[in-house]
Amino acid sequence: MSVAVTIRDVARQAQVSVATVSRALTSPDLVRATTRERVLAVAADLGYQPNLAARGLITGKTGNIGIVVPDLNNPFFTGVLKGVQNQARLASHAVFVADSDEDPAAEEQLVRAMAKQVDGVILCSPGIDEQQVRELAESTTLVLLNRRMRGVPAALMNSGSGLRQVIDHLVALGHHRIAYLNGPRTSWSNKERRRGLRIAVQRHDVDLVDMGPFPPRYEGGLQAADLAMAENVTAIVAYNDIMALGVLARLRDRGVRVPDDVSLTGFDDLMFGALCQPPLTTVAMPVVPAGRLAVDLLLDRLANRDAEVRQDELDTQLIVRATTAPPA
Amino acid sequence: MSVAVTIRDVARQAQVSVATVSRALTSPDLVRATTRERVLAVAADLGYQPNLAARGLITGKTGNIGIVVPDLNNPFFTGVLKGVQNQARLASHAVFVADSDEDPAAEEQLVRAMAKQVDGVILCSPGIDEQQVRELAESTTLVLLNRRMRGVPAALMNSGSGLRQVIDHLVALGHHRIAYLNGPRTSWSNKERRRGLRIAVQRHDVDLVDMGPFPPRYEGGLQAADLAMAENVTAIVAYNDIMALGVLARLRDRGVRVPDDVSLTGFDDLMFGALCQPPLTTVAMPVVPAGRLAVDLLLDRLANRDAEVRQDELDTQLIVRATTAPPA
DNA sequence: ACCGTCATTGAAAACGTTTACTGTGTGTTT
DNA sequence: AAACACACAGTAAACGTTTTCAATGACGGT
Helix, strand or coil: CCCCCCHHHHHHHHCCCHHHHHHHHHCHHHCCHHHHHHHHHHHHHHCCCCCHHHHHHHHCCCCEEEEEECCCCCHHHHHHHHHHHHHHHHCCCEEEEEECCCCHHHHHHHHHHHHCCCCEEEECCCCCCHHHHHHHHHHCCEEEECCCECCECEEEECHHHHHHHHHHHHHHHCCCEEEEECCCCCCHHHHHHHHHHHHHHHHHCCEEEEECCCCCCHHHHHHHHHHHHHCCCCEEEECCHHHHHHHHHHHHHCCCCCCCCCEEECCECCCHHHHCCCCCEEEECCHHHHHHHHHHHHHHHHHCCCCCCCEEEECCEEECCCCCCCCC | CCCCCCHHHHHHHHCCCHHHHHHHHHCHHHCCHHHHHHHHHHHHHHCCCCCHHHHHHHHCCCCEEEEEECCCCCHHHHHHHHHHHHHHHHCCCEEEEEECCCCHHHHHHHHHHHHCCCCEEEECCCCCCHHHHHHHHHHCCEEEECCCECCECEEEECHHHHHHHHHHHHHHHCCCEEEEECCCCCCHHHHHHHHHHHHHHHHHCCEEEEECCCCCCHHHHHHHHHHHHHCCCCEEEECCHHHHHHHHHHHHHHCCCCCCCCEEECCECCCHHHHCCCCCEEEECCHHHHHHHHHHHHHHHHHCCCCCCCEEEECCEEECCCCCCCCC
8 A cells, every 4th residue: 555645745855835736736827837847747756646535624625526316226327327427527526426225215314424525416316305305405505307396406307398209209190099107106207297298188189098107117017008908098108118118028928019009108218128129119318418417507506606596408309119100 | 505513513512522522423432421422412413414524534544435337327337336335335435436438548547536535446347457457456455346366356256157057058958059159358257258168068068159259239249140140059148138139139130039949148137138028048147246245345455454365256147038948 | 548540531733735824035116 | 225016935724523642530459
């Protein structure tokens, strides 16, 4: 283990005071060019790396940001994480990550624990209740992901528009009776999707069969498939891709052909969709850009605490593959 | 933004010195029970939370661990991350994560950048070369994941055994001519898998067609499928699941039935396998336990720097689903 | 009574930075 | 020539902890 080289070592070797070294590194214009270069040379030579903890102690900034997600096995959140990580690095910030295992209580606790070590945190939590989020926002600078709440900055994805595109697409193909398989009732995403749904439905005058909620997983799809078929619909709109895959599997087992007998759509476009058979028509969620956006919002807010609260929304886009076709 | 409450505030309110507060929190047996309780009560009351940066400054421990992975979109690594995150929390450590985007140079740099802020780092890097890893290990306490290197602790998964199980399974079904689709030649995992392969092959006296390397992705599978079929094999063993999915898709397009015309196996068992059609026979990699193990190894090493270097290996297990059957 | 041990506490020095304040010298203005 | 501004660099005080050291008192054994 190499002994840590401190600012003092650099100062001694460069024959200047520690203050000068500090300045050479953090506000270069305050020191004469020749000495600055000498200092930097020595620093590089010694492999000096400032101790961020010490720096943070005095500046009050840690240079870190945190993100808490409900499940690291869910590609949705890892997509976000990837974007966060990416953008944070560009701003030379490090990223703390915490996985709450879908437990809202843990989420709150994790945010609090993180709070002291980061400048701000990005919260991806469909579950935790509004009151608690608000309390957290008081003690930490917070950015919400895919959830809108008055007064809290948020990086949003316009799922409402996505679902509207889905319905437009299905109607254009000639469908009139469509099932929507709800995800969790309380989640902001599901609410947004239903909102888009309602708008599209009343514009087109189609029969909507509103079903569920179902667990937003493969098993949820297995379960929902039979119920939907019993409703005599010609198209099934699932809450997300993974649920759609469950529907697809169950339909195949029952000998129902997709898209010949019934059309099917997913939501999220997280990799499986393109790989399954037939490839799934779905809506692409810009998860990575959303992660990046969240970082930007956070950094913006930190830089300038009393600017207006930004809630930026990214567009989603329908991806037509092979599970949708005109009804028989 | 709430004003931070420091140890001094607690001390004042509890009518003791800061030293006593510190002791009450970190070494409770050094202070009288009655005062300890008074201090703790005040601390809780004020919502005091120690400043980890300050503590770290003096103890030299940060209470953080880092992990760098090549790609956060790869479920293999997020599985590991999940395990890491999980176990770290149990040990009340926080987790820094960095994504190198498959760039070995970035990996090295990331480890160095992290090094100052963490007690140790877990490195998942099939790509970075041995010499560089060794240099990193000098300046940081390092644990490798799924890669063995003399003198560096490692959390390993026995992929050799997994591939042996695959071959045993195929041979038992009656296959004699089997293709293996290589992943990246330089990766430790691929080497291990081939080692298992060689052992199994010579034990059973089967014809092995060693093909590739192919990119360990869906496209790699598409490409490999045709080559493998041209070799007149009755079974195809892919480097990993995602590649196997590519093979599966290509075979379906060509009208080759799986498993009737040819058997197919994957490796990793990361979710898609169970969902595709037909469900994929594969080898389950214990990624989450591996993440946990890595944390344990790291913490062990930190606690006791000159214990012997542990390189623990976790078992893999064949999961027989529906893509393997006796040859026609 | 005296000494030693021990439990309990406080004072103060660290840890590695940044930054306000103070000095220098140099050049410019009057 | 005096005065002043200014660029540059150093001193020292913070930041919030932990930990060494010393001080106090109580108690038991002689």
